[in-house]
Structures are given as structure tokens and as C-alpha cells.
Amino acid sequence: MRGLLVSALGVLLLAGHARADHNHPVPVKLPLVSMVVGTHLSQTLNEFVTVFSGFVHKKTGSNVQLMQMAGESGMISADYVTQSADDGSVFLFSTHSTQSVNNMLQKTVSYSPEQDLVNVGIIGTSAAALVVPAHSPFRTFSQLLDAIRLNPLDYRIGYYNSTSQVAAGLFNYYAEVNMNVMPYKNRALLLHELAINGIQFAFIDGIFVHDLLKEKKIRVLATTGDIPGIDTNAVELTAKLHPDFVLEGWIGVAAPSKVPDDVVAQMRSVMRDALADPNIKLAMQKTGLKPVDNVCLNIEQFIKHDAERWRKRITLAKITPR
Structure with a gap:
């Protein structure tokens, strides 16, 4: 469960609504930052990570490494992050699965998205x-x-x-x-x-x-x-086939629940700049990610509404938790 594949490449992919919204966050010097992802990355995703990691390093001065912990629809990676330090050194490459859908498809989930994680923001949809x-x-x-x-x-x-x-x-x-x-x-x-x-x-x-x-x-x-x-x-x-047969997931960032507000605020600021960067936009397009139109100002409300949409789809699909 704790097996890791650590890459020299990494990225902090952050946006959205923090617990404290600072228009001009005070720069925070972060330690070596680990970004935990719950899937095996494709070539284009790795390319995106490379471009983004360079951007984050330039903006924050922090070195960023990627930790790939694939398995169980992201539950292994999410569980790891919830038990990690809350000093801004570990973040989760979150998805609709880790933040809401897993709770609907699994009888037992080892972490609570609501209590153990803070949703930093949305990166894009796919x-x-x-x-x-x-x-x-x-x-x-x-x-x-x-x-x-x-x-x-x-x-x-x-x-x-x-x-x-x-x-x-x-x-x-x-x-x-x-x-x-x-x-x-x-x-x-x-x-x-x-x-x-x-x-x-x-x-x-x-x-x-x-x-x-x-x-x-x-x-x-x-x-x-x-x-x-x-x-x-x-x-x-x-x-x-049917007008309602529309399905869209998302990728974002979450962190251990007690990460300081000033760290979250800085990451949101970095993301605002990143989404406007032409090199990052191109890398996202090659990956098949559609950027959010605006920085999500209420990430918790977004996830709540998105979770309800998934709940309805799961009911129609006649899937019972296993």
C-alpha cells in the first residue's frame, strides 16, 4: 500500500477556493513539495507535469517531486496524503473519484474527503x-x-x-x-x-x-x-444515444486538512498565473484537459453539486457498492 515510484519531475496543480481567500497572499517559502498522483501517468501527462513543475519552481522557489501511487481509483494515494504532514509539503492530485465517487462505489473507504482533506481547487475537466x-x-x-x-x-x-x-x-x-x-x-x-x-x-x-x-x-x-x-x-x-448521456470528470488538488491558509492562498495565486501561461495551456490541450473558465470561487459547492450528478448516474447505471 505504501509502494512508491518517485520521479524527478513534479508539479503543484492548484486553484479554487481556499478556507481563507487572500487577494494578495504573502509569499511562503515551502519545503520540498511532493505531489501524490493516484494513477500511472501517460506521456502527455508527464509532459504537462514537466512544464508545470518548471512554472511552479520559478514562482515559488520550491523544488517539486511527483509520487505515483496508483491503485483503487486513487484511494491509495488519497489515504497516503491524509496521513501525511500538514505543513504544505504534501498535496494530492485529486479527482472526482477521490473526492466523492469512491464513497458511492465502495462500502469501505479508509479516509474521509470532507474531514481529512481540504480541497484547494480545480485544474481542469475531461x-x-x-x-x-x-x-x-x-x-x-x-x-x-x-x-x-x-x-x-x-x-x-x-x-x-x-x-x-x-x-x-x-x-x-x-x-x-x-x-x-x-x-x-x-x-x-x-x-x-x-x-x-x-x-x-x-x-x-x-x-x-x-x-x-x-x-x-x-x-x-x-x-x-x-x-x-x-x-x-x-x-x-x-x-x-440519449441527451443525458454526458459524463465529465475533473482533476484538482487537495491537501491534508490542517494545511495553513497562507500556503493554500499562495498555491491559488500560482494557479491563476499558470492557467494564463501559453505553454501550460498548450500542454493541457495536448493532454485532453479542458481548463476551467475561471478560478473556482467555491470549490466545496462545486464538488457538492458534482457529487450529486454522479450519484444520479450511478443509480441509473444500477451499480451497488462493493
Whole structure:
């Protein structure tokens, strides 16, 4: 549970509403800062991390390292951060899963997002992509739908995290079919099964799609929302199946609950500057992340409303906590 892969690259990705909102925060000299992420990073995400880490170092003078702790939809990384020092030296690369959805999909979660973490802010949002293997005979979303409706028992869909699980359940619901939904421990195993036809399609987080397209491992047939860099003229929306079939996750930053307000305020200031930086904007676009339009002024309210949307989707998808 505590196994770590420590990279020389790192980043503080911070924005949103702090417990104390300072328009002009007093600069705080932070110690070596660790940013904990709960997934294996793709190439484009690593590129984003490189650009951002240089920006943060320039603004704060702090050295930043990335700690990858993948597993259990981010619960391992979140649990680690909640038990870390609250001096501003450790932050969580948070998501909709770590901050709300895990509590809906798991009977037991070892941390409390509300009590053990403070949400520093939102970085950006990303939809999911419905993908088939590159060698699939299906070229469009409509072709896949027609084939599944004709012989639903011939098809299987896979998932590996909370987003792909909910999206798979919603597909069954809105398509009015009952395909087998196959669970996989991680993204790599799911992609392997996709390549050998163990499953015929799956939903992948938009932030991982561009690397897989470059490697010619997948074909994108539809998306659950806007993914920067994906041509919406060539790819359909799942909203074609049903107007409510829209799914969008987010990435942000959280910290141990007692991190000082002045540290949080400084990080918010850094994020405001970062989101305006052209190099960072380009790196985000390549990753498939859509920046928030404005700095989120009430992060807790945003997460509360977002969690309710996910709760409704999980109910429709007929997913019960395990």
C-alpha cells in the first residue's frame, strides 16, 4: 500500500477556493513539495507535469517531486496524503473519484474527503472516450450500436476505474441492453483484453486517449463530452444515444486538512498565473484537459453539486457498492 515510484519531475496543480481567500497572499517559502498522483501517468501527462513543475519552481522557489501511487481509483494515494504532514509539503492530485465517487462505489473507504482533506481547487475537466481496438471493424458509434442491439450477447464492455465503470453502466441503461461488464484491475490489463478481443469496447478517460491514438492502439468512436484535440466532426457524442448521456470528470488538488491558509492562498495565486501561461495551456490541450473558465470561487459547492450528478448516474447505471 505504501509502494512508491518517485520521479524527478513534479508539479503543484492548484486553484479554487481556499478556507481563507487572500487577494494578495504573502509569499511562503515551502519545503520540498511532493505531489501524490493516484494513477500511472501517460506521456502527455508527464509532459504537462514537466512544464508545470518548471512554472511552479520559478514562482515559488520550491523544488517539486511527483509520487505515483496508483491503485483503487486513487484511494491509495488519497489515504497516503491524509496521513501525511500538514505543513504544505504534501498535496494530492485529486479527482472526482477521490473526492466523492469512491464513497458511492465502495462500502469501505479508509479516509474521509470532507474531514481529512481540504480541497484547494480545480485544474481542469475531461470527458471519457468510447474506444474500440484499432483493428476493430467498427468505424462509427452508430455501427457499433446497431451491431450490439442485433446481438447483445456477443459483446462485452470493460472498465478499470470509477469513470469507466459508471460510463459502462450508463451505456447499458441508455442503449437498453444488458451486456456483460467486465472489471479489470488497471488500464493496462483492460487495453490488453481490448487488443485480443476479450472485450469489444470500453470507456477511457480523455486524458489518456491521445497517447493511445499516437500508439495506434485504439479508435475513438464517441465521447461523453468535449475532449480538447478530438475532432467532434469525425467523432460522435454519446448524447446521440440519449441527451443525458454526458459524463465529465475533473482533476484538482487537495491537501491534508490542517494545511495553513497562507500556503493554500499562495498555491491559488500560482494557479491563476499558470492557467494564463501559453505553454501550460498548450500542454493541457495536448493532454485532453479542458481548463476551467475561471478560478473556482467555491470549490466545496462545486464538488457538492458534482457529487450529486454522479450519484444520479450511478443509480441509473444500477451499480451497488462493493
